[in-house]
Amino acid sequence: MLRFLARELHSWRVMHASSNGLVRRGDRLETATLVMLWLAAVAGVMIALTIGGDTYVAHKAAAEKQEPRHSVSATIIRTPGQGSDAAGAGADTGLTTVAWQDPNGHRLTAAVDAEPLDSVGRVRVVWLDDSGSVVDPPITTTDAVMEGLIAGAAVGTLVVLGWWGSTVLVRMVADQHRFRRWEAEWRQFDIDSHP
The missing domain is CATH 2.40.50 (OB fold (Dihydrolipoamide Acetyltransferase, E2P))
Incomplete structure (x- = not known):
């Protein structure tokens, strides 16, 4: 997992956003997709925090209003x-x-x-x-805190797993595309190199 994260942090190649002619269109598309996945993951974490906070507030209100x-x-x-x-x-x-x-x-x-x-x-x-x-036993503030943490952690886990799976899928597809292109180019180079 750490190798995967290190690779992701290394993958922010600024040259993919430049007009460098050596960068292929597939590489630019891969980088744009990964950036969008990162933005979606950040939004998902914010949603997880919101759900956890809302769950806490709802349980706290129920604890205060109980008979x-x-x-x-x-x-x-x-x-x-x-x-x-x-x-x-x-x-x-x-x-x-x-x-x-x-x-x-x-x-x-x-x-x-x-x-x-x-x-x-x-x-x-x-x-x-x-x-x-x-x-039923009374709802305590501790129960409200635990429910909020569990709800936020559950949504956060789903977000992280979705981000990780999507990123792996994008990388696999991009790598397969690159390998096919390289193989075709090597075959072309090999054909052109014979007299």
Whole structure:
């Protein structure tokens, strides 16, 4: 990869933009295409940064607007694979049944999404809203930062891979064209050199 980047940095031959008669039209076209690919890559990086920033802002706004919620420690009383009776709230549905006590000492139960480590007796953190209903965990600023970074990095990776693949393709096509021209010119020179 470093050799490829070094070759790319070396490829900015100013003479391709000049009126030098030794520069072939194919070389000028190759250089113009590579310049356009570089400009597209820079634009793609700017788009990746914008998408990452927008994702961060959207998640940060969602974190600030979310309803208040609090956590309770709940004990798992039934896992998804346990039992098949109708009373089993989490039976074979991908839900785990948990129980906890409210501030008044009443025992409450709820079905929550199962986790791989769920087992009867294990304690899990469950998030509740003000009405006591089970809700998703709150979105934090760290979540917003991570989502923004992931979105920006994903788009940036696609841009870099697209730029790299396009550049390699342009180089391969240009090299094949050059090799064919050189071969034809060597054959012409070889024919003309015989008496």
